[in-house]
Amino acid sequence: xxxxxxxxxxxxxxxxxxxxxxxxxxxxxxxxxxxxxxxxxxxxxxxxxxxxxxxxxxxxxxxxxxxxxxxxxxxxxxxxxxxxxxxxxxxxxxxxxxxxxxxxxxxxxxxxxxxxxxxxxxxxxxxxxxxxxxxxxxxxxxxxxxxxxxxxxxxxxxxxxxxxxxxxxxxxxxxxxxxxxxxxxxxxxxxxxxxxxxxxxxxxxxxxxxxxxxxxxxxxxxxxxxxxxxxxxxxxxxxxxxxxxxxxxxxxxxxxxxxxxxxxxxxxxxxxxxx
Amino acid sequence: xxxxxxxxxxxxxxxxxxxxxxxxxxxxxxxxxxxxxxxxxxxxxxxxxxxxxxxxxxxxxxxxxxxxxxxxxxxxxxxxxxxxxxxxxxxxxxxxxxxxxxxxxxxxxxxxxxxxxxxxxxxxxxxxxxxxxxxxxxxxxxxxxxxxxxxxxxxxxxxxxxxxxxxxxxxxxxxxxxxxxxxxxxxxxxxxxxxxxxxxxxxxxxxxxxxxxxxxxxxxxxxxxxxxxxxxxxxxxxxxxxxxxxxxxxxxxxxxxxxxxxxxxxxxxxxxxxxxxxxxxxxxxxxxxxxxxxxxxxxxxxxxxxxxxxxxxx
Ligand SMILES: Cc1ncc(C[n+]2csc(CCOP(=O)(O)OP(=O)(O)O)c2C)c(N)n1
Numbered sequence: 001x002x003x004x005x006x007x008x009x010x011x012x013x014x015x016x017x018x019x020x021x022x023x024x025x026x027x028x029x030x031x032x033x034x035x036x037x038x039x040x041x042x043x044x045x046x047x048x049x050x051x052x053x054x055x056x057x058x059x060x061x062x063x064x065x066x067x068x069x070x071x072x073x074x075x076x077x078x079x080x081x082x083x084x085x086x087x088x089x090x091x092x093x094x095x096x097x098x099x100x101x102x103x104x105x106x107x108x109x110x111x112x113x114x115x116x117x118x119x120x121x122x123x124x125x126x127x128x129x130x131x132x133x134x135x136x137x138x139x140x141x142x143x144x145x146x147x148x149x150x151x152x153x154x155x156x157x158x159x160x161x162x163x164x165x166x167x168x169x170x171x172x173x174x175x176x177x178x179x180x181x182x183x184x185x186x187x188x189x190x191x192x193x194x195x196x197x198x199x200x201x202x203x204x205x206x207x208x209x210x211x212x213x214x215x216x217x218x219x220x221x222x223x224x225x226x227x228x229x230x231x232x233x234x235x236x237x238x239x240x241x242x243x244x245x246x247x248x249x250x251x252x253x254x255x256x257x258x259x260x261x262x263x264x265x266x267x268x269x270x271x272x273x274x275x
Numbered sequence: 276x277x278x279x280x281x282x283x284x285x286x287x288x289x290x291x292x293x294x295x296x297x298x299x300x301x302x303x304x305x306x307x308x309x310x311x312x313x314x315x316x317x318x319x320x321x322x323x324x325x326x327x328x329x330x331x332x333x334x335x336x337x338x339x340x341x342x343x344x345x346x347x348x349x350x351x352x353x354x355x356x357x358x359x360x361x362x363x364x365x366x367x368x369x370x371x372x373x374x375x376x377x378x379x380x381x382x383x384x385x386x387x388x389x390x391x392x393x394x395x396x397x398x399x400x401x402x403x404x405x406x407x408x409x410x411x412x413x414x415x416x417x418x419x420x421x422x423x424x425x426x427x428x429x430x431x432x433x434x435x436x437x438x439x440x441x442x443x444x445x446x447x448x449x450x451x452x453x454x455x456x457x458x459x460x461x462x463x464x465x466x467x468x469x470x471x472x473x474x475x476x477x478x479x480x481x482x483x484x485x486x487x488x489x490x491x492x493x494x495x496x497x498x499x500x501x502x503x504x505x506x507x508x509x510x511x512x513x514x515x516x517x518x519x520x521x522x523x524x525x526x527x528x529x530x531x532x533x534x535x536x537x538x539x540x541x542x543x544x545x546x547x548x549x550x551x552x553x554x555x556x557x558x559x560x561x562x563x564x565x566x567x568x569x570x571x572x573x574x575x576x577x578x579x580x581x582x583x584x585x586x587x588x589x
Contacts, residue, residue, distance in 0.1 A: 114341060115365070117364065118360050124333070125365055132342035158328040
């Protein structure tokens with residue numbers, strides 16, 4: 001990837017994180033940790049795919065489902081950047097009557113494919129989309145972003161099995177492996193490891209990547225999309241919960257909280273200040 | 276002549292599939308029980324058996340709908356409860372045109388027992404926005420009504436009994452409308468699904484005792500035809516509701532709510548109560564749950580007796 005592109009995307013990541021902080025400021029305790037850990041994943045992915053207002057209603061474009069719906073703030077910032085709604089709308093996040101709900105809502109927020117928030121449901125919807133595409137002989141991609149704690153849900157594994165059974169080559173699941181869920185570390189709450197072996201045993205092609213390295217993310221997304229092997233693709237993106245704000249990184253408390261006063265200013269300053 | 280509503284499902288789907296290439300059918304390993312195997316044989320590329328995974332079934336159906344298909348997701352009515360959160364979030368919240376079929380409704384899966392009986396499904400579905408809900412009274416009714424929902428946007432729930440129900444030969448229903456199957460001035464019996472023939476049979480008996488019962492049949496539970504109910508309730512001395520479903524949150528509750536907001540007295544509700552069901556012969560189960568023809572007759576009598584002045588005759 002060209003240096004200019006990389007620095008453009010890096011700037012975008014900083015902007016997304018600052019947007020998330022501003023959304024928190026207007027709306028109170030927010031899912032900061034899991035939003036911050038997904039930022040590079042989302043920015044790299046949306047750099048690659050054609051997901052924009054002009055073709056949103058086309059059937060055969062690439063699709064994206066935020067199965068970990070609580071990372072909505074990060075997604076909303078990206079959607080505003082893509083022109084699905086105005087950037088000012090971000091500051092109405094979660095206010096009464098706002099188009100930006102606490103979790104993604106297809107009927108009120110432009111750019112949302114399907115409602116999520118109750119965890120574990122997005123992959124099945126992705127399987128349905130990819131299966132519909134396969135039935136019609138199309139090759140659009142369906143991306144689903146999940147959390148590693150979310151993998152505790154049995155429905156996710158029903159989806160994993162079905163995707164392999166139907167040979168859904170164009171389905172790409174990205175797991176934000178930040179190692180933390182709501183109550184603590186994923187390996188202590190419910191140890192599902194080792195994930196690569198488990199996913200391979202379920203019949204998936206597995207890729208692994210540093211989930212904060214934009215260049216590597218772009219490379220792995222491109223590779224997975226081009227991979228002709230007739231099986232679904234899983235990308236395990238290893239991340240840090242709360243990434244980008246030093247005093248949130250790797251801390252279970254970062255899952256949902258509000259920063260006020262000095263903490264807010266410090267966080268913003270670490271991201272390069274208001275601008 | 277007898278026939279089960281679930282037996283017409285496969286035929287209806289074949290009819291629609293011929294006309295609408297967007298129809299796809301999914302099931303969670305109950306294709307044969309839901310009587311859609313003929314569809315699977317004729318349209319193998321439009322049929323998806325996702326295995327015994329109801330949550331996944333609903334999610335995959337939602338995905339098909341997002342792409343532009345009209346998916347029909349079939350399982351037993353009782354197992355829709357297992358995927359209720361998926362129906363709520365992945366289907367209702369995004370108003371997707373998934374048609375959910377729940378067969379073996381109420382107590383109709385008598386020999387399989389409580390684990391396979393659906394006595395709370397309406398309580399769940401009636402509270403979901405956007406849904407059209409059908410509970411046909413016989414096979415012909417199902418055959419007329421099911422196709423009508425395919426022209427409507429949004430999701431639907433078809434509650435289909437496996438009971439071999441008498442074919443009533445009643446006028447065909449219109450979606451969204453209740454019907455007066457029998458007029459009468461003394462009492463209103465409002466019934467749905469498999470309880471309609473029982474209510475008509477009860478009305479026959481009551482006629483012999485000189486009681487004129489009006490029988491309302493509700494094959495569409497949502498949208499709900501309130502005017503029909505209000506008119507009848509204003510004319511008769513009381514309303515009895517009959518359903519093979521728990522009385523809290525089901526058809527009777529819906530009628531109670533409707534009468535209440537129109538300033539009319541509460542109905543007398545017949546349905547299951549504090550039970551998950553049981554194993555037995557179908558008629559025994561309906562009888563043990565107070566839902567036989569005889570029970571409806573006695574309910575009407577006690578209602579009218581209570582309201583009759585001392586010494587007065589029917
Ligand atoms: C079905 C369901 N159960 C519980 C929750 C509450 N919840 C929200 S986020 C979360 C933890 C998610 O952990 P993970 O998937 O690892 O997300 P991340 O760490 O990336 O934020 C929980 C339990 C939920 N949203 N949905």
